[in-house]
Amino acid sequence: GIQVEQSPPDLILQEGANSTLRCNFSDSVNNLQWFHQNPWGQLINLFYIPSGTKQNGRLSATTVATERYSLLYISSSQTTDSGVYFCAVLEYGNKLVFGAGTILRVKS
Amino acid sequence: DTEVTQTPKHLVMGMTNKKSLKCEQHMGHRAMYWYKQKAKKPPELMFVYSYEKLSINESVPSRFSPECPNSSLLNLHLHALQPEDSALYLCASSQESDLETQYFGPGTRLLVL
Numbered sequence: 001g002i003q004v005e006q007s008p009p010d011l012i013l014q015e016g017a018n019s020t021l022r023c024n025f026s027d028s029v030n031n032l033q034w035f036h037q038n039p040w041g042q043l044i045n046l047f048y049i050p051s052g053t054k055q056n057g058r059l060s061a062t063t064v065a066t067e068r069y070s071l072l073y074i075s076s077s078q079t080t081d082s083g084v085y086f087c088a089v090l091e092y093g094n095k096l097v098f099g100a101g102t103i104l105r106v107k108s
Numbered sequence: 109d110t111e112v113t114q115t116p117k118h119l120v121m122g123m124t125n126k127k128s129l130k131c132e133q134h135m136g137h138r139a140m141y142w143y144k145q146k147a148k149k150p151p152e153l154m155f156v157y158s159y160e161k162l163s164i165n166e167s168v169p170s171r172f173s174p175e176c177p178n179s180s181l182l183n184l185h186l187h188a189l190q191p192e193d194s195a196l197y198l199c200a201s202s203q204e205s206d207l208e209t210q211y212f213g214p215g216t217r218l219l220v221l
Contacts, residue, residue: 031207041196043151043212050207086150093164094139094202096210098150 002027002091006099013077013106021072021102023087031090032063034072037101038083046072046085077106111135112213114199120219123189129216131182131199140182141210142174143198151198157182158204189220 003026013019025032034046047054047061049070054061058077063070074081082105088096112133121127131140139158143151156164157176171193173185182199199213 033209035212041145041198041215041217043198045209045211048209088150094141094156094158094204094210095153095164095166096141096151098152101150 002029002089002097004087004089004097004099006085006087006102008102009100010103011105013104015077015079015106015108017077017106018073018075019077019104021074021085021087021104023070023072023099025068025070025087025089028065028068029089031096032070033088033096034061034070035086035088036081036083037086043086074104077104079106079108082106112199112201112211114197114213114216116216117214118217118219120221121186121189122221123191125189126185126187128186129184129197129199129218131184131201131213132180133201133211133213134180135201135211136179137201137211138179138204139202140176141200141202142182142184143200143212145196145198145215147195155184186218189218191220194218194220 005024036044049063051065058075060073084101086101088098142154145151155174160176175183196215198215200210202208202210
């Protein structure tokens with residue numbers, strides 16, 4: 001099956017700093033999503049981005065499908081950005097395969 | 109409205125109990141999913157329903173029994189669970205096309221004693 005690798009596994013930022021999270025995948029995909037899981041467990045959709053670039057406020061994402069990677073940029077980080085960031089790709093039949101996640105802690 | 113609701117939020121059950129988890133969406137989505145997430149791990153797919161029919165079962169033990177009574181509802185019936193089944197159970201829904209976003213509910217935290 002498809003492999004999804006995320007880096008870094010852990011990240012600690014001072015409030016206001018910028019960061020880049022990376023997602024590598026082992027096969028071509030036509031569905032890639034980024035999620036933020038808050039401390040209460042809720043998975044929040046950030047981007048549906050199988051290719052190209054999207055921006056939403058302080059967050060933006062870029063997927064280079066031909067090179068099999070996606071990047072999530074967080075600018076001017078806030079303590080509310082803390083949590084786990086997951087990249088997920090569709091394998092078959094609507095099956096989402098998640099990476100192991102990046103644990104982000106933003107300190108005030 | 110992109111809301112998926114799940115009840116209950118928390119559940120504690122013994123190994124001999126029978127309980128059910130419920131999930132509901134009113135977005136007109138025709139695909140619904142159950143995922144299981146253990147602590148410090150990513151979610152893992154359990155079941156997929158497409159147009160109210162079970163389309164994927166990821167070799168889940170029979171003590172977990174899914175049910176899709178209609179296009180808006182998804183249940184997960186639990187019986188004779190083991191302590192290692194304690195986890196966060198997440199429901200999701202999407203349009204049928206694989207080019208669509210999956211939307212997740214807040215989850216049910218299950219503890220099996």
